[in-house]
Amino acid sequence: MPRLHMIFDLDDTLYPERDFAIEGFRSAARWAEQTLGVRDVVEEMTEMLDGGMLGQLFQVILERHAPDHTAEHLAAFREAYRRVDDPRLTLFPDAARALDHYERHGPMGLITDGTRAVQAKKVAALGLEARFARIVFTDALGPNRAYFKPHPRPFEEMASAIGAPGDRYVYVGDNPAKDFVAPNAMGWTSVLVHRPHPRIHDVAKVAAGGAPQHTVESLAALPDVLGR
Ligand SMILES: [Mg+2]
Incomplete structure (x- = not known):
């Protein structure tokens, strides 16, 4: 399978x-x-x-x-x-449960934009290193945000690092301006999570080719839309 x-x-x-x-x-x-x-x-x-x-x-x-x-x-x-050191951060409860659920299905990955050192602090604060087979900091792929989403390279790197021919990939993100263009083009399933909570960024415009295939209000709904 x-x-x-x-x-x-x-x-x-x-x-x-x-x-x-x-x-x-x-x-x-x-x-x-x-x-x-x-x-x-x-x-x-x-x-x-x-x-x-x-x-x-x-x-x-x-x-x-x-x-x-x-x-x-x-x-x-x-x-x-x-410079904030040791930030106190907590996963969304539905996110923690989704990670517990899906690590049984196959190796998982994380793709994140932003200053590498800052993103790495967040990953450490949330205890995420052990959860993912691969973490791609797009900032580390090249200078001047060259490979930030929506660039396809971080997604290609992820697939070659953890996948095999015939595998199925799902990308889950919150920003339709950049998160889903590459996964859609590569035949992945794309899921937008749109929780009712205070957000830093306003709901973004949808990029051309970047409409999510599914939208959920909580990651608890992932098994419903993905069928497993
Ligand atoms: Mg985001």
Whole structure:
């Protein structure tokens, strides 16, 4: 019987990315307090994030609370956000159960975009190394985000690393702007998970050729749509 390979996206597919951002805000806020005497900005930063304002957030916080800050301060503030060590992260409960269920069917994989060192911290914090036969950090495949999704190369690498001819592949992700173009083109099954929870990124536009074949509100519904 051909094996089934479940391949997952990471951020907002297996755990809430908002939680990682808040851990970063705590780290950045500690830096701001120590360096600039700015206090208690985590809640304010979180409200701005929930208002869809991640890009300008760091600059706005310093403008409000430390108007004499320099460009170097702003850079260091942002860096403290990215530097968060030992983030406390938890899998979505339905994601933890889906991983338990599907590791019986065949080797599984993870394909994730983003700064490699940051993504690796998330993987470690969630205890995911042992769960996956292969983890592809697209950032590690080449410079300047050249092989970020929707590029097909991370998916091709995954198939050659863990698959055999005749195997079935499923990619599960949350972002139709980039997650499903390559798997659709390669004959994989594509599943969008769209949970009702606060998200960092607004629901993305669907890329050409990137419409998911299935949409679920929880990974608990995967066996229903996949038939196993
Ligand atoms: Mg994602």
